[in-house]
Amino acid sequence: MPASPSRMLAARLVNAVLLEGRGLTLTLQETRATGADPRVVAAAQSLAYGTLRRAGRLRFFLRALAGRALSPPTLLGPLLVGLHELDARTGPDYAVVHDSVAGVARDHPRARGFANAILRNFRRRQMELETALLADPEARWNFPAWWLERLQAAYPDSWQAIVATQNGHPPMTLRVNRRQTSVQDYSRLLTQAGHANRQTGPWALTLEQPVPVAELPHFQTGWASVQDLGAQWAAPLLGCEDGMRVLDACAAPGGKTAHLLERHAPRLLALDSDARRLTRVRDTLARLGLQAEARHGDAGQPWDWWDGEPFDRILLDAPCTASGVVRRHADGKWLKRAEDMQQLAREQTRLLDALWPLLRMDGRMLYATCSLFPAENGERIDAFLARHPEARLLPVHVPGCVGDEDMCQLLPGTDSDGFFYACLLKT
Ligand SMILES: C[S@@+](CC[C@H](N)C(=O)[O-])C[C@H]1O[C@@H](n2cnc3c(N)ncnc32)[C@H](O)[C@@H]1O
Numbered sequence: 237m238p239a240s241p242s243r244m245l246a247a248r249l250v251n252a253v254l255l256e257g258r259g260l261t262l263t264l265q266e267t268r269a270t271g272a273d274p275r276v277v278a279a280a281q282s283l284a285y286g287t288l289r290r291a292g293r294l295r296f297f298l299r300a301l302a303g304r305a306l307s308p309p310t311l312l313g314p315l316l317v318g319l320h321e322l323d324a325r326t327g328p329d330y331a332v333v334h335d336s337v338a339g340v341a342r343d344h345p346r347a348r349g350f351a352n353a354i355l356r357n358f359r360r361r362q363m364e365l366e367t368a369l370l371a372d373p374e375a376r377w378n379f380p381a382w383w384l385e386r387l388q389a390a391y392p393d394s395w396q397a398i399v400a401t402q403n404g405h406p407p408m409t410l411r412v413n414r415r416q417t418s419v420q421d422y423s424r425l426l427t428q429a430g431h432a433n434r435q436t437g438p439w440a441l442t443l444e445q446p447v448p449v450a451e452l453p454h455f456q457t458g459w460a461s462v463q464d465l466g467a468q469w470a471a472p473l474l475g476c477e478d479g480m481r482v483l484d485a486c487a488a489p490g491g492k493t494a495h496l497l498e499r500h501a502p503r504l505l506a507l508d509s510d511a512r513r514l515t516r517v518r519d520t521l522a523r524l525g526l527q528a529e530a531r532h533g534d535a536g537q538p539w540d541w542w543d544g545e546p547f548d549r550i551l552l553d554a555p556c557t558a559s560g561v562v563r564r565h566a567d568g569k570w571l572k573r574a575e576d577m578q579q580l581a582r583e584q585t586r587l588l589d590a591l592w593p594l595l596r597m598d599g600r601m602l603y604a605t606c607s608l609f610p611a612e613n614g615e616r617i618d619a620f621l622a623r624h625p626e627a628r629l630l631p632v633h634v635p636g637c638v639g640d641e642d643m644c645q646l647l648p649g650t651d652s653d654g655f656f657y658a659c660l661l662k663t
Contacts, residue, residue, distance in 0.1 A: 239339035241276045246283035247313035247339060253288060253567040254316075255309060260284060260567040287320040288566040289378065289403060294319045296375030297365055301354045311347055314340045318355050329359060378403050382574040383559070390610050394638075394647065398608065401648045402563045408446040409651070411439045411463040411491075413498050413524060422460060425453040436651045438472075439495075440465045458524035463491045464561070466646045466655035467606070469634045470551060471495040473657055474602045476502045480548040484528075485535040485591055488513030490520040492553055492604075497526040502549070504528040507535055536583075536590045546596035554584045556605040556612045560646070560654020577611055584616050592624060592662070600630065601660045606653060613656040614643055620660070630659040 245267065252258040260281075267277055287294060294316045298306075306312055318336030322329060333355040340351040358365075369375040373384050377399045387395040410433075412422045423441050426433045429451070432444040442465070449455050449462060470492045476482055480502045484493045487506035497504060506521075506528045508514045517530045533541035535552070557577055562568045588603065595601050603620075605612050621627055629642040636652065637644040644657040 239342055240335050241273070242279035242283065243314070243317055243335055244339045244342070245272070245276060245280035246287065246317045249280060249284035249313070250287050250291075250316055251310055251313035253284075254291065254312060254570060257571055259571060260288070260565070283317055283320070285566050286324060287317050288570065289563075290320060290323070291316065291566075291570060292372075292374040292376070292378040292380075293369060294323065296369050296372055297323070297358060298354070300365055300368065301357050301361065302350075308344065311340060311344060311351070314343075315351060315354060318351070319358060322355065322358050379569055380572075383569060383572075386577075386609055386611075390608065391647070398647055398654075401650075404563060406464075406561075406563045406653070407442050407651060409436060409440050409442045409463065409465050409468075410452070410460045411468055411495060411498075412441060412460050413458055414439065415498050415525075416454070416457075416459045422453070429453055437465045437468055440468055440651075442651055456523065461491065461494060461520070461524070463495070464653045464655075466560070466652040467491055468495060469644075469646075469655070469657060470553065470602060470604050471499055473632055473634070473659055474549050474551055475600060476500045476549050478502065481505075481545060482549045482551070483507065483547045483591070483594065484551045484553070485587065486553045486555060487530070488517050490517035490530075492551060493517060493528060494520050494524050494526060496551070497521070497528060498524070506530045507533050507541065509534045536586045538590055538594055542594060546599065547594050548596055548599050550591050550595050550599070550601040551604065552587055552591055552601060553604045554587055554612075556580055556584070556607040557609060558606050559608045560606040560648060560656075563648065564653070577609060581611050581616060584612060585619065588616065588620050589623070592620075592627070592660075595662050597662055599662050601662070603656075603658045603660065605656045607656060608645070608647070608654045613645060613658075614640055617643060617658040617660075626663055628661045628663050630661050632657050632659050 249263055252263045253260055264281060297319050298315055314336060321332045336355055337348055337352045341348040374381050377384055412419045419435055423433055431447055433441045436442045452460055476496055478501045482502040482504045484506045487493045488508040488510055493506045506517050511532045514530055514532055521528055531541055557572050558568050607613060631642045632644040634644045636646055638647060639645045646652055646655045648654040
């Protein structure tokens with residue numbers, strides 16, 4: 237029996253993340269661009285995500301079963317995918333082992349026996365290994381040790397619940413475009429189309445089961461967009477009004493830009509330093525029939541793109557570790573390093589300081605991240621307030637926030653990912 241193409245592709249995707257440090261989204265885009273069969277890519281994507289979600293546990297099993305470093309190292313992908321399938325019992329053991337070994341043997345004929353022994357021994361030693369992994373935090377919780385340490389320090393009572401939620405599957409939440417329809421009417425349309433849903437926020441409908449966007453009623457004509465509930469608080473917190481001059485400083489792919497424009501008619505500049513991602517802002521605005529200037533530029537160097545007219549509102553949705561949305565991007569937890577957070581914190585500070593002078597007196601700047609780590613959130617804002625006595629916090633009221641009452645930390649839960657918001661007023 238030849239090895240299944242989806243298993244082989246999944247193994248390559250896992251190697252791209254764990255050995256080459258490449259993001260899964262980009263690698264998948266490149267794979268699709270080669271004309272690969274969409275069904276094979278979809279099956280491989282699901283396998284790769286499943287494997288990466290539990291990579292701490294699976295790598296622990298593999299280390300114990302192999303007893304030595306893998307040679308060549310690229311055996312990692314096929315063996316982890318095979319172990320994931322055995323562990324999750326996706327099919328009969330003999331079929332998983334046979335097909336996984338055939339995949340290994342295609343690229344590395346001399347590793348056939350080694351792969352066979354590892355996969356066959358897994359079931360025999362599973363009980364013993366399950367007990368042993370309890371002593372290894374990375375294997376037990378499926379997060380890097382440095383990540384767990386920071387979560388434990390920040391959330392001593394809830395870190396285990398956070399980790400458990402983030403190892404699960406994310407909800408699919410829609411933002412209803414109230415320029416086109418009402419939340420109630422769109423909910424009924426979804427139900428009629430067979431997609432059970434419930435309202436989880438002022439504009440939010442969460443689907444019971446994820447569906448391809450092409451199946452959503454009137455998606456192409458802009459009646460709804462996919463956006464997590466936590467991200468849907470940015471637009472109301474910024475408090476725009478018609479005609480205001482607004483900067484969305486880190487705008488791509490444009491989810492929050494679009495929400496701002498669905499609610500009001502500001503003169504909006506959507507800026508992003510990634511030209512490729514900026515095309516997604518333009519596509520989103522075109523689908524929703526909204527208008528804004530989308531511009532390529534570094535928010536930290538305003539003299540390259542600013543015309544000198546102050547902004548009434550600035551949204552700084554800063555680049556961050558994305559630790560609050562990791563259940564959507566299971567590769568993220570293995571790609572980030574502890575040092576990245578220090579570098580991101582420096583960048584967040586640079587962007588805050590560079591954009592603040594562009595805000596008019598009495599104007600508001602909303603600082604947002606999709607992170608759970610205080611070093612990217614409250615600590616950045618406290619340091620900013622210490623440097624800028626003319627800045628004052630406006631209290632942020634969002635259901636479900638934890639921590640400091642003036643700032644909002646949303647933790648990942650059933651209906652929302654993890655987000656942070658702080659609203660700064662220039663006095
Ligand atoms: C968290 S994402 C923004 C998500 C977006 N606001 C939304 O809701 O769809 C952060 C964005 O910041 C952009 N970015 C990173 N550094 C930047 C910089 N120096 N100037 C402008 N954009 C930057 C990244 O390219 C990325 O698109």
